[in-house]
Amino acid sequence: MRNTFIGAPIERREDLRFVRGRGQYVDDLAPAGLLHAVILRSAVAHGRIRAIDASAAMKIPGVYAVITARDMGERPPIIPMRLQPLPDFKPFEQPVIAADKVRYVGEPIAVVLADSAALGEDALEAIAVDIEPLPAVTDRAGAESGASLLFEPAGSNLPLTFRAERGDAAAAFQGAPYRRRERFKVQRHYGLTMEPRGVLAEWDAAAGILRVFGAAKVPFFNRRILAAQIGLPEAAIDMVENDVGGGFGARGEFYPEDFLIPFAARHVGRPVKWIEDRRENLMAMNHAREAEADVEIACTREGKILGLRGHTFTDMGAYMRTNGAVGSRNIAQFMSGPYRIEHIDIDVTLFMTNKTPVGTYRGPGRFETDFFRERLLDLVAKELRLDPIGFRRRNLVADAEMPYRLATITPFESKDELDSGDYQVTLDRCLAEIGWNEKQKLQGQLIDGRYHGLALGCFIEGGAAGPKESAKVALNDDATFTVSMGSSAVGQGVETVFAQIAADALEVPLERIREVLHGSTAYVSDGYGAYHSRSVVMGGSALLDAVEKFRAAVRTEAGTRLGCAAEAVRIGDDEVSSPDGRALPLADFAGIAVEGAFFNKKHTWTYGTHAAHVTVDAKTGRVEIVDYVAVEDVGRIINPLTLKGQVIGSLVQGLGGTFLEHLVYDEHGQLLTGSLMDYLLPTASDFPNLRSIATDEKPSPINPLGAKGAGEGGMIAAGGVMANAVANALAAFGVEPRELPLSPPRLWELINVKRAAAE
Amino acid sequence: MATKFEVNGKTVEVAVEPRMTLVDCLRHVLRLTGTHVGCEHGVCGACTVLLDGEAVRSCLMLAVQAEGHSVTTIEGLSNDDDLTPLQKSFRKHHALQCGFCTPGMITTAHALLSEEPDCDADRVREVLSGNLCRCTGYISIVEAVLDARSAYRKPQGEPR
Numbered sequence: 056m057r058n059t060f061i062g063a064p065i066e067r068r069e070d071l072r073f074v075r076g077r078g079q080y081v082d083d084l085a086p087a088g089l090l091h092a093v094i095l096r097s098a099v100a101h102g103r104i105r106a107i108d109a110s111a112a113m114k115i116p117g118v119y120a121v122i123t124a125r126d127m128g129e130r131p132p133i134i135p136m137r138l139q140p141l142p143d144f145k146p147f148e149q150p151v152i153a154a155d156k157v158r159y160v161g162e163p164i165a166v167v168l169a170d171s172a173a174l175g176e177d178a179l180e181a182i183a184v185d186i187e188p189l190p191a192v193t194d195r196a197g198a199e200s201g202a203s204l205l206f207e208p209a210g211s212n213l214p215l216t217f218r219a220e221r222g223d224a225a226a227a228f229q230g231a232p233y234r235r236r237e238r239f240k241v242q243r244h245y246g247l248t249m250e251p252r253g254v255l256a257e258w259d260a261a262a263g264i265l266r267v268f269g270a271a272k273v274p275f276f277n278r279r280i281l282a283a284q285i286g287l288p289e290a291a292i293d294m295v296e297n298d299v300g301g302g303f304g305a306r307g308e309f310y311p312e313d314f315l316i317p318f319a320a321r322h323v324g325r326p327v328k329w330i331e332d333r334r335e336n337l338m339a340m341n342h343a344r345e346a347e348a349d350v351e352i353a354c355t356r357e358g359k360i361l362g363l364r365g366h367t368f369t370d371m372g373a374y375m376r377t378n379g380a381v382g383s384r385n386i387a388q389f390m391s392g393p394y395r396i397e398h399i400d401i402d403v404t405l406f407m408t409n410k411t412p413v414g415t416y417r418g419p420g421r422f423e424t425d426f427f428r429e430r431l432l433d434l435v436a437k438e439l440r441l442d443p444i445g446f447r448r449r450n451l452v453a454d455a456e457m458p459y460r461l462a463t464i465t466p467f468e469s470k471d472e473l474d475s476g477d478y479q480v481t482l483d484r485c486l487a488e489i490g491w492n493e494k495q496k497l498q499g500q501l502i503d504g505r506y507h508g509l510a511l512g513c514f515i516e517g518g519a520a521g522p523k524e525s526a527k528v529a530l531n532d533d534a535t536f537t538v539s540m541g542s543s544a545v546g547q548g549v550e551t552v553f554a555q556i557a558a559d560a561l562e563v564p565l566e567r568i569r570e571v572l573h574g575s576t577a578y579v580s581d582g583y584g585a586y587h588s589r590s591v592v593m594g595g596s597a598l599l600d601a602v603e604k605f606r607a608a609v610r611t612e613a614g615t616r617l618g619c620a621a622e623a624v625r626i627g628d629d630e631v632s633s634p635d636g637r638a639l640p641l642a643d644f645a646g647i648a649v650e651g652a653f654f655n656k657k658h659t660w661t662y663g664t665h666a667a668h669v670t671v672d673a674k675t676g677r678v679e680i681v682d683y684v685a686v687e688d689v690g691r692i693i694n695p696l697t698l699k700g701q702v703i704g705s706l707v708q709g710l711g712g713t714f715l716e717h718l719v720y721d722e723h724g725q726l727l728t729g730s731l732m733d734y735l736l737p738t739a740s741d742f743p744n745l746r747s748i749a750t751d752e753k754p755s756p757i758n759p760l761g762a763k764g765a766g767e768g769g770m771i772a773a774g775g776v777m778a779n780a781v782a783n784a785l786a787a788f789g790v791e792p793r794e795l796p797l798s799p800p801r802l803w804e805l806i807n808v809k810r811a812a813a814e
Numbered sequence: 815m816a817t818k819f820e821v822n823g824k825t826v827e828v829a830v831e832p833r834m835t836l837v838d839c840l841r842h843v844l845r846l847t848g849t850h851v852g853c854e855h856g857v858c859g860a861c862t863v864l865l866d867g868e869a870v871r872s873c874l875m876l877a878v879q880a881e882g883h884s885v886t887t888i889e890g891l892s893n894d895d896d897l898t899p900l901q902k903s904f905r906k907h908h909a910l911q912c913g914f915c916t917p918g919m920i921t922t923a924h925a926l927l928s929e930e931p932d933c934d935a936d937r938v939r940e941v942l943s944g945n946l947c948r949c950t951g952y953i954s955i956v957e958a959v960l961d962a963r964s965a966y967r968k969p970q971g972e973p974r
Contacts, residue, residue, distance in 0.1 A: 066905050066906060066908075067905065067908065069913065070904065070905040070910060070913075071897070071905075072913075073910055073912075073913025073916050074892075074897060074901040074904050074905060074910065074913075074916055074920065075848070075888065075889070075892035075897070075901065076846075076847070076848020076849070076887065076888030076889050076892060076916075076917045077848065077892075078848075078913045078914075079847070080847075080850070080914065082841075082847075082851070083841075083847035085842065085845070173831070173833065173834075247948060248912075248914075248948060249850075249852050249858065249860060249912065249914040249915050249946060249947065249948045249949075250850070250852070250912065250914040251852070298912070298913060299912060300850075300912045300913070300914030301911075301912045301914065301948050301949055302912075303948070332854055333852065333853040333854060333855065333858075545912065546911040546912025546913065546914075546949055547911060548911065696908045697908060699908070699954075700908045700911055700949070700950060700954065703950065703951040703953055703954070704911065704948075704949045704950050704951045705951075706951060707950075707951030707952065708948070708951075730853070730855055730857070731853050731855065731857035731858060731946070732855070732857055736946050736948070737951075737952075738942075738943040738944075738946065738952070739938075739939045739942035739943045739945070739947075739952040739955065739956060740939040740940060740942075740943040741943075742951070742952075743935070743939060743952075743953070743956070745951065745953060
């Protein structure tokens, strides 16, 4: 039977439990004898710990233990970096608990174990912590001056500068007929998940097994870290993935609590659970995005881009966390985006501050750098009186130039090339869908008290990080299949899409894929998880390999039983037969379980164009989106329903980062946005007019599925497109936003500064 | 404190500390874990339950305040055999991804549609704007709720 589940809008199997409230998230677990952990966090941004006195807390009935760095031997373990683990970053990595210094508000100082979380919180107030305050570093100037050092032995607050290089930028700029230099800023915000983080750990002393629930994203990697830190072999640790309430890059990296809770469980010999509250989440989960750029473009007066150079500065917060350098590296790499720019020289300097450490947030670096670049392109087009579409069009990398080499990033010597794409096609489609030509007459017009503006931006989205993914196919007694994956679920629907891929490859009805197991370390030998839009490409390709190996194993076995050559065996829907017509039920082969893998170091490159029509109320600074069209070519589409969910969901996150979300600190390093009343997220009434159009013109040539990562594209273009649309709407005032968020107060101020200057 | 109220049609009697919130009581005492906790300060709506049919935040209510009232959670709006029309519509429109906000969305939408089965898209958006979702971007949720309206409309008299 030939299936076509791939490409069909199959409703998700996950939903059957979620819509009935039967999902099982880590806080839903309550083993017997459970203790609740509550974490004492630093209220001081930068200081030296002089003393911690928990004696009063220990006297509270129901409080079982207070754990501090002193319980962890000489020095508490350090959390190593997962991505770009360069030696330069070593001195800046985070200990699992503060021992001598605190470096951000929210840093763990002690763990209280109590009979309930409420009792634990009572105990927090009874712990006396004496901290000698040190001057807090809260911005780039403070970090560069080095007057206050976060890490004295490092001698500097600047761990590293990434550089993106291609061609000879200095020469290109020297002879250029036109140059423009601009400064831009993106504010600190983050991949807030609706489910706060949580960890539950059980130490089975008799079996010598540590079970850790609440794993997400990269359980195999995290197990390696934990095993090394806690002194157990990897095989003695089971990481168990429960349902996960959102990932977005932030959830599932190795955080201090991922050591502290297993350590506590082993320390006291009872199960221990920690569930983050929202205030903690805002100050403890990875922050992201805070970056400023000083960039310069060189081009001809007709609009051929000759070169791009500049210096970007990224705020890392207090420690280099597991994936803390990714956004900075990507800012360097993605600055040129989908455009053919022969000469590139971009530096990205990372600096440390006494703020929550950063990590990735969906589209890391790309959201920021696309805002910088697309703003710059529109400013140039305006000054040179070029059509902003024609300007982009003539510089887009052409189909015939694929694979196209991007700038080389050092250190780390990463060389990437765009795999495939016809960027003109998505641009044209987007123009047609938004009705660009017809709507041009609205550009900058004041109609019924609102200024109208249109803009467009092109982007690329990397995906499919290697080096490997694993998948296993097992036949059950009832001739159904169990598929096990090394990838993880963070809400994106992997159970459904992997079932589609498996059913097509096995040529069986979808219902015969009984279950898709994922995330936990027990299912396959090795897994790499869910990040960099990699699950479908890497996991799906591994699944194809597993199916092929599974079928080979059935053929071999059937050949023996039926007395024919393995190659001659025919595997049908329900039975396995030999050429002479003898057959055995497929179920007779139950028990055959085969693991497959896919190895790949190249990336997939989804691409597209976004266009929007906005109105701005000049009296209030409020922006309304009249229409927004996101066109994206994602290679082979597995499930258009879940794909659209990825695009629109990601886009609204991007619009949140463009208009609403902002983690604000004061000059003492205090987080001023510690609740959801201060940290604003998009709601159902904010962005009702969004459209997603996905195409599959250019399958990826680098994997057997032809799929490309598509989880992040929705948000990448959002900031640049919105800022350009607002600038076009407010052309009458000459307003040119150079900073996000485009909050009503900021726009109102930009408008009024221009108004005052005109008067 | 001994407290007696009705949950999903059954009378329950619990002994809770006066400071325990209703959501903690539902989740950790009664073990109804379908109701989720996303912020504990009444903003996100993940903990929405029905109190005498009205959508309320169970993180902003103490368990003892439920005394004598009737509470309905997502478990009470579900059955084993089949999905309800609203649940089917959420699935059909891909109105959920991670599922964490979904019980709150469904209880809120159920309360709305029970009262206003003819509400328009703006009204749906207005009411749902008290429930945060980080995955979907809301468009599919609004579509799902609108599509489920017919199931909440009362029969229009006898056919002619």
